[in-house]
Amino acid sequence: MGDVTTRPSGPGFKRVVVNVFYEQTMLIILILLVIVMTIASHSFLSLGNLFNVVRQFSVHGIMAVGMTIVIVGKGMDLSAASILALCAVANVLLQPYGYLASIAGSLAVGAVCGLLNGYLIARVKANFIIVTLGTQIIFTGIALIITGGWDMRSRPEPAFHWLGEASILGIPVLGWCLVLIMVVSGVLLARSIAGRRLYAVGLNDRAARASGINDVRIVLLSYVINGLICGAASILLTSRLPRIRVGTASDYLFDVITIVVLGGTALSGGVGGIYRTAIGLLIFAIINNGMALLHLPFEYQQLVKGVILILAVLYDEFNRRRRLG
């Protein structure tokens, strides 16, 4: 187009600053939050509090990884929390047969649940929202049938006790698990062929199909992986909590969606990643921790979470328009 020599060799300084600001809005908010919380509460920066936060939100973080993968493929899984509950029930039921059996059981149940979602969405081409809302009721129903509606007691298996309570190099094992899953899936999503294909399908499924990508298989795979990750999260959940209650698992769902959207993974698909979700998780965890430290009543905490979700969605929409120019 224009003459190369008369054009500036790169974008102007102001442009760069503005772009960095938009791209890293959430990182900036995170840093501000940390500063504010450090000033507002003496106990915030204590190691005890921080490890508490890690323990409390490791399950959220792992589930957010799975949700990110599904959302990148232009989907969503509203049954994720129910899969978590069902996997946790399987885990507790299989504990008498040793910890390996119960881990395998959780992962297998998660994969099967994900496969059902993926099949109905990718192959049958049913609406993903209605499908996962329906399977949510089914998975919860199965979990309630198995437990008879009662709380389940997790047995004090040494391996799980270690997972839930121990620390390596001073950091809780739960935190290590979270970091491990985030790094592995983050690299796979961003660098592997299947990961790149998922982005392509999320951005434009017709174009992806036209360029030879088997979009049905990729989307199916994303739901199966999400199921597996929910299974992994359930192992941490059962090792952290001695009692499993099916009904309370549903609280995870909206928290997880909020975390993913807050990080900047677009609900319209094809944009985002695990790094962003990690930032979303930190912001969400700090806000929740802050509300607890400030002794806000439970109902208001729920309301604040709802407002955060709405703000996150508006932020998502703002980003989408900015990308479209």
Add this chain to the structure above:
Amino acid sequence: MKIKAARLIADRKLLVIIVALIVVLSAADRNFFTLQTFVSLFDHIAINGVMAAGMTILLISGSFDLSIGSVMAVTGIIIVLTQRFGMLASVFIGLAAGTAVGALNGALVVKGRINAFIVTLGSMIIFRGLGLAITNSHPVKGSIVAFQVFSQASPLGIPLPVFYLALVYAVVWYVLRYTKFGRNDFAIGGNPLSSRLAGIRVDLYTFLYFVACSFMAALAGVMLTSRVNTGSAVFGDQTPMLVIAAAVLGGTSLFGGKGTVIGTIQGVLILGLIERAMVIFNVDTNYQLLLRGTIIIAVIVIDALTARRRDGAVAAAG
């Protein structure tokens, strides 16, 4: 003759299912096949039925609303809390507040260009949270006894909610069939872009469909509150799914552009009969949940498969 009979049955699938369910239930329960049973059945499905009529309007235009359960609950809470201003005033305030949620949803979808699912999921959570916050998570009890007459009186032996149900369906049927409001609904759901090119004010009408859907949910909130004389933020958490399933069962497509309230009321009736069957056969509540979820999934899968076949036929013809 044989083909004609087969066609007749195929066109009346829902009626066949309804008759089959009634036959099975009559065989299982000696006391089932009475006028009283059917009256109470319609009395029970009235609340979901009213919401399903509103949802049908919205589904035809290609959108849907997940917040109707919260709207119903919040409407009830507001009615109970404002009863000190008088009964009619409280009903009016409740209806206005519930309808306002639809206006908010519609505005965000139309002006904000945000996905209807995200908007209504957000308002579902936020208004339930609001309901929990203003009631401190406890149900609130109504103080006006006369208000209960709205749901509990039965002139001519037929409960008032059945009259409301009939009235709502008559109005919606007429509106969808004979007014601009209704014809634009089908046009927008069929193809929003060509509707806009044809001069239909797509944004305005989409907004109105959201408002209509919320108004029906608020109306259901009035009916529910006067029936139980209580407002609670936990009412209606599975309502959106059941109502959407009823409409889709009745032939309204999630892909827009297709649907009738005649089908919807049959869908509502089938789900109501299944609920009744689960009571008669003494199905455990947890199994009821599983069964409900399975029915919803089955309905959605059938909708997706028929939509695909239709698209395939269109592609082949074109």
